[in-house]
Amino acid sequence: MLEVKNLSFRHKGQKKEILKEITFKANSGEITTILGPNGAGKSTLFKCITGVWKNYEGEVFVKGSQVDHLSFEKRAKFFSVVPQDHEPPFPYSVFEVVLMGRASYVGLFSSPSKRDYQKAEETLELVGLYHLKDYPYTKISGGERQLTLIARALAQEAPVIILDEPTSHLDFKNQSLILSKIKQVVKEKGLTAVITLHDPNLASLFSDKIIVIKRGQILHNGNPQEVITEEVLREVYEIGVKIVNHNGINLVFPQIKET
Amino acid sequence: MKGIKILVVLFSPLAAGWISLFLGAYEISPFLVLKILLNETLSVFEVGDLPEKAIVWDIRFPRVLTAFLVGASLSGAGVTLQALFRNPLVDPFILGISAGAAFGCAITIGFLEIFPIQLMAFFFAILAVFLACFIAKTQGEISRLPLVLSGVIVSAFFTALVSMVKFLVDPHKLQSIVYWLMGSFSLADWRTLKWIVPGILVGLIPVYLMRWRLNVLSMGEEEAKMLGINVGRERALLILFSTLAVATATSACGIIGWVGLMVPHLIRMLIGPDHKVLLPLALAGGGAFMIAADTLSRTLTSFDIPVGIITALTGAPFFIYLMKKGGKEAWGK
Numbered sequence A: 001m002l003e004v005k006n007l008s009f010r011h012k013g014q015k016k017e018i019l020k021e022i023t024f025k026a027n028s029g030e031i032t033t034i035l036g037p038n039g040a041g042k043s044t045l046f047k048c049i050t051g052v053w054k055n056y057e058g059e060v061f062v063k064g065s066q067v068d069h070l071s072f073e074k075r076a077k078f079f080s081v082v083p084q085d086h087e088p089p090f091p092y093s094v095f096e097v098v099l100m101g102r103a104s105y106v107g108l109f110s111s112p113s114k115r116d117y118q119k120a121e122e123t124l125e126l127v128g129l130y131h132l133k134d135y136p137y138t139k140i141s142g143g144e145r146q147l148t149l150i151a152r153a154l155a156q157e158a159p160v161i162i163l164d165e166p167t168s169h170l171d172f173k174n175q176s177l178i179l180s181k182i183k184q185v186v187k188e189k190g191l192t193a194v195i196t197l198h199d200p201n202l203a204s205l206f207s208d209k210i211i212v213i214k215r216g217q218i219l220h221n222g223n224p225q226e227v228i229t230e231e232v233l234r235e236v237y238e239i240g241v242k243i244v245n246h247n248g249i250n251l252v253f254p255q256i257k258e259t
Numbered sequence B: 001m002k003g004i005k006i007l008v009v010l011f012s013p014l015a016a017g018w019i020s021l022f023l024g025a026y027e028i029s030p031f032l033v034l035k036i037l038l039n040e041t042l043s044v045f046e047v048g049d050l051p052e053k054a055i056v057w058d059i060r061f062p063r064v065l066t067a068f069l070v071g072a073s074l075s076g077a078g079v080t081l082q083a084l085f086r087n088p089l090v091d092p093f094i095l096g097i098s099a100g101a102a103f104g105c106a107i108t109i110g111f112l113e114i115f116p117i118q119l120m121a122f123f124f125a126i127l128a129v130f131l132a133c134f135i136a137k138t139q140g141e142i143s144r145l146p147l148v149l150s151g152v153i154v155s156a157f158f159t160a161l162v163s164m165v166k167f168l169v170d171p172h173k174l175q176s177i178v179y180w181l182m183g184s185f186s187l188a189d190w191r192t193l194k195w196i197v198p199g200i201l202v203g204l205i206p207v208y209l210m211r212w213r214l215n216v217l218s219m220g221e222e223e224a225k226m227l228g229i230n231v232g233r234e235r236a237l238l239i240l241f242s243t244l245a246v247a248t249a250t251s252a253c254g255i256i257g258w259v260g261l262m263v264p265h266l267i268r269m270l271i272g273p274d275h276k277v278l279l280p281l282a283l284a285g286g287g288a289f290m291i292a293a294d295t296l297s298r299t300l301t302s303f304d305i306p307v308g309i310i311t312a313l314t315g316a317p318f319f320i321y322l323m324k325k326g327g328k329e330a331w332g333k
Helices: A042-049 A094-105 A114-126 A142-155 A172-189 A200-206 A230-237 B002-022 B030-042 B051-084 B097-110 B117-136 B144-168 B171-182 B190-209 B211-217 B221-226 B231-253 B259-271 B275-299 B307-326
Strands: A002-009 A019-026 A030-035 A057-062 A079-082 A160-163 A192-197 A209-214 A217-222 A241-246 A249-254
Touching: A002 A042, A019 A030, A019 A042, A019 A192, A019 A209, A019 A217, A030 A172, A030 A200, A042 A057, A042 A192, A079 A142, A079 B221, A094 A114, A094 A142, A094 B211, A114 A142, A142 A160, A142 A172, A172 A192, A172 A200, A200 A249, A209 A230, A217 A230, A230 A241, B002 B030, B002 B051, B002 B259, B002 B275, B030 B051, B051 B190, B051 B211, B051 B231, B051 B259, B051 B275, B097 B117, B097 B144, B097 B171, B097 B231, B117 B144, B117 B231, B144 B171, B171 B307, B190 B211, B190 B231, B190 B275, B211 B231, B211 B275, B221 B231, B259 B275, B259 B307, B275 B307
Parallel strands: A030 A192, A030 A209, A079 A160, A160 A192
Antiparallel strands: A002 A019, A002 A057, A209 A217, A241 A249
């Protein structure tokens, strides 16, 4: 379980607060989605929680223990992070990338142990990528790359997993494939997942809880049925939005102005 | 297949060393070379007081060992720095080691002949890297790009100083400075080995032990931090130790270019980028390559060509070949 209390942040020497008094809880076994327009502070919030930015006010707890001000070695035992798609400088194999998730368990002057190799293989199996084990990470598809990074985060065995726009570079099929995989693993392992998404439809389909932020403040916080409404989305994105209910599923689409 | 490749690279220094011992101005049979080595190390055979014994054991063998250690240092440091800077085109001299060492050598030959050249070259090489790190440090952290930039600045500064010394000294001394800067093993003997072995081992052993972390560090600063790596500390350690090895190597035999750039490339193409395997093979391959280059440098003509010329002559065409053949792939993408 992740708890963020009164987190405020501004860049050094600047007056403008990027985050204002952010307070929320994310439960284990659930996906908590942060929704908001570009520049709302989603990425900044993640950078504060994971310790990339240090000079914030407020507190962060994981399972009751306070984790802000821990070193990165210790933090890695609480958080694993799935970055947005990226290209590594060298063409490591899928397995070598996943094994990097064990870095916090490997001593400064040693190499991964048998157990680390086992863990990496297990997580590869779990996300269904074992057959690509020896492929160069640079030569697989975007969806497979995202799954590799998720496997790497899982190999880290941290209770909280943070995913920054896990679907942003993916096609229609891979978006739902990746999110279903995340949902399944989170339930199975009782992890606390915090993710950012751009698509309110995906958010309402896959999230247990949605937190809407705008201009660094939390506007709404609740389950998808409460949060994904025409009023809220209009308020956040400042465009007309229509919601249609079909067999109990809410579908969101923007109202396009005829010109 | 991969296993065979690994074995070939690992044993290449032995083969290169053996060949190097029986080639030269004075021809010695390959078997006599083995006999002499066994005699000197294990006292199995009694070969008597042959002149070959002195040539193999006192002249060629220490030179081969020195070449191996220097090649291994340059190549190992090349692999390390390429991973840290996330760029396959970085070489071990990027932080100003070569320019610093050159200045140490030039000023010693030119004006301070009471000091040993090697000591001064070593001192200024370390000083150059230290300066580069100091300049790059902003808000208590050293990041990648500022470090590359400050390496360029420090190199330019020391290179200018070297030019100034060259301009001021008398032509005889100028000649020895130029010769030293081209890099050569002609002065390597058992005494040289005695002081480079500790410096190089103290540098390379920690780098060897930390080699797997190079995988993680090469993913980028923020990602490595998220994976639980103390990036600042580990990068500093790796730079410190590889600098120690390269500075020791450079102070022993002058500036030998291309090896630290070329060998890591070759081995990476052969075996893949995983540093757990790449680093040990780069050490072996660098050593073997340097032995081969030095053997060429002393057998091609009747006198010793500086080995730095040989490595540059083989390095440039090699890279042209890589560029034409592999395109983007060869550069690690």
